Amino acid sequence: MGFLNLFAQPAPAPMRLPAGSFTVDRDGAIIASTLPQWFPEPLARQIGQHALGAFRAAFQAQLPLSELIIHYAALKVTARELRGGALIFLAPQSPGPKP
16 A cells, blocks of 8 residues: 555645735736735636626626625625726635624
């Protein structure tokens, strides 16, 4: 069994939950950010693209959407529309009961 352990690689550690915000323009480029440096920029861009896509789809469907809130088990994502761009907040949530 020791021979097989030579080829086994340890599983990567899970990413920490970010806390901060960032602003994207109408093209999805990040303009400003308060996210930690360890948070991957491509992941922030991807979150921004999805938020912009939701706002554009709502606009095309003629639905008034100015804020989008997504609750995950451990993370809350809030996106606010800014004239084509978006301001996106990422906040970790505690696993305890909510008041």
